[in-house]
Amino acid sequence: MENNRKVTLTYNDGKDNLEMPVLKGTLGPDVVDIRSFSKTGMFTFDPGFLATASCESQITFIDGDLGQLYYRGYPIEQLAEKSDYLEVCYLLLNGELPTAEERKVFERGIMRHNMLHDQLMSLFKGFRRDAHPMAVMVGVVGALSAFYHDSLDINNPEHRKISAHRLIAKLPNIAAQAYRYNKGLPFSYPKNGLTYAENFLHMMFSTPCEEYKVNKTLALALDRIFTLHADHEQNASTSTVRLAGSSGANPFACIAAGIACLWGPSHGGANEAVLKMLDEIGSVENVPAFMEGVKNKTHKLMGFGHRVYKNMDPRAAIMKETCDEVLNELGLHNDPKFKLAMALEKIALEDPYFIERKLYPNVDFYSGIVLSAIGIPVSMFTPIFALARTVGWISHWAEMIADPAMKIGRPRQLYTGAQRRDYIPQEQR
Numbered sequence: 432m433e434n435n436r437k438v439t440l441t442y443n444d445g446k447d448n449l450e451m452p453v454l455k456g457t458l459g460p461d462v463v464d465i466r467s468f469s470k471t472g473m474f475t476f477d478p479g480f481l482a483t484a485s486c487e488s489q490i491t492f493i494d495g496d497l498g499q500l501y502y503r504g505y506p507i508e509q510l511a512e513k514s515d516y517l518e519v520c521y522l523l524l525n526g527e528l529p530t531a532e533e534r535k536v537f538e539r540g541i542m543r544h545n546m547l548h549d550q551l552m553s554l555f556k557g558f559r560r561d562a563h564p565m566a567v568m569v570g571v572v573g574a575l576s577a578f579y580h581d582s583l584d585i586n587n588p589e590h591r592k593i594s595a596h597r598l599i600a601k602l603p604n605i606a607a608q609a610y611r612y613n614k615g616l617p618f619s620y621p622k623n624g625l626t627y628a629e630n631f632l633h634m635m636f637s638t639p640c641e642e643y644k645v646n647k648t649l650a651l652a653l654d655r656i657f658t659l660h661a662d663h664e665q666n667a668s669t670s671t672v673r674l675a676g677s678s679g680a681n682p683f684a685c686i687a688a689g690i691a692c693l694w695g696p697s698h699g700g701a702n703e704a705v706l707k708m709l710d711e712i713g714s715v716e717n718v719p720a721f722m723e724g725v726k727n728k729t730h731k732l733m734g735f736g737h738r739v740y741k742n743m744d745p746r747a748a749i750m751k752e753t754c755d756e757v758l759n760e761l762g763l764h765n766d767p768k769f770k771l772a773m774a775l776e777k778i779a780l781e782d783p784y785f786i787e788r789k790l791y792p793n794v795d796f797y798s799g800i801v802l803s804a805i806g807i808p809v810s811m812f813t814p815i816f817a818l819a820r821t822v823g824w825i826s827h828w829a830e831m832i833a834d835p836a837m838k839i840g841r842p843r844q845l846y847t848g849a850q851r852r853d854y855i856p857q858e859q860r
């Protein structure tokens with residue numbers, strides 16, 4: 432929305448000023464619309480996009496200073512407490528909470544797509560048994576493009592909808608089969624009638640030999656973890672999905688690109704890195720030495736810090752509560768890793784080094800401890816983040832594709848390489 436505020440670019444060499452409009456959103460900072468900047472013959476320069484709004488969106492709002500996160504206007508604290516992941520999927524995709532009937536139709540729609548094409552199972556077998564499940568997920572999700580030629584017209588809203596449903600439905604199955612293949616277990620199948628999170632646990636841990644009994648408390652905790660990870664504005668992997676989608680690439684290939692980006696330890700790979708860090712520290716006695724290493728930049732305190740949150744990540748606070756509930760449910764309240772993590776958090780929150788840099792625990796700090804307690808292996812932490820974030824990725828992809836003003840994303844650069852020069856024959860070098 433334009434208001435009458437403007438920003439004027441003035442030159443100190445007498446060139447004409449340039450006026451640029453200021454746009455106001457519903458919430459959050461105003462933005463300077465620099466699209467007319469190209470007239471200047473210059474580019475703006477913002478590596479890492481610390482000061483750049485890449486798009487307009489109505490899906491998720493974050494206030495980093497206040498530690499606020501809203502999905503379609505609803506605070507994450509309320510959704511984590513009162514909603515469930517499939518309802519949050521409907522909300523992110525459609526913009527409103529579903530009625531009972533809408534929920535039923537949506538849930539049935541997801542359920543009917545949760546099996547994998549049998550031919551796809553051969554793809555898993557092409558990987559080494561010890562392949563990281565994220566490598567398998569990038570490959571198998573990308574390969575879904577080869578199976579759905581009937582619904583790849585991205586300009587057809589029905590095709591966009593069925594692709595979104597297929598991805599939300601199949602990602603847990605793909606993640607679970609990647610785990611089972613790694614373990615040498617036979618592939619499993621979804622069991623309709625279970626909730627989304629119960630079905631994931633069933634696909635992960637059931638065996639053909641006996642009935643798998645889902646622990647409802649653990650399934651509820653996992654469902655909440657999915658909700659906390661569902662979307663997060665224009666983070667690196669969501670921006671990757673948008674950029675891939677802006678070329679017209681099919682949604683399966685775009686989500687595979689998002690999974691690849693999420694894998695990095697600075698992003699979704701941090702939950703796995705937190706557990707490795709806690710194992711490395713070992714005990715509270717070793718924390719001071721570890722913190723010294725952080726301050727002299729030998730290593731980072733994984734699970735801390737965030738590009739946007741300069742206050743507590745609201746998801747971390749909910750994750751910590753969930754951690755407490757799960758550990759109590761399992762009689763693990765003396766879990767040494769949880770105690771070490773709480774000691775680490777307390778020390779960091781009181782240390783000027785972290786206070787000055789506004790480094791607080793983020794969503795990844797406690798998620799690994801909860802997942803570990805549920806029995807999920809460390810290698811599956813980021814795949815779980817990926818399956819939960821798929822709805823956010825595909826919601827942003829669909830929002831962008833539906834925008835008639837969408838253009839292919841094509842940033843420019845500040846070139847500091849060699850001047851023009853002529854080729855030198857090898858004998859003269």
Ligand code: SDX
Pocket residue numbers: 662663665666667696697698699701725730731732733734735736737738739788790793794795
């Ligand atoms: C996620 O963007 C999203 O929304 C992501 C996410 C989502 O839901 O999609 O929220 C999920 O990715 C959460 C973040 C998970 N990553 C980690 O926990 C890895 C550890 N965190 C850091 O790598 C870092 O904090 C980032 C990458 C998350 C943010 O980095 P920035 O914003 O680029 O900040 P920076 O690297 O410029 O750091 C500023 C200062 C530096 O110190 P100085 O040079 O000023 O002395 O803070 C320091 C950094 O060295 N710093 C840390 C630190 N994070 C930043 N020092 C120690 N430990 C850390 N974790």
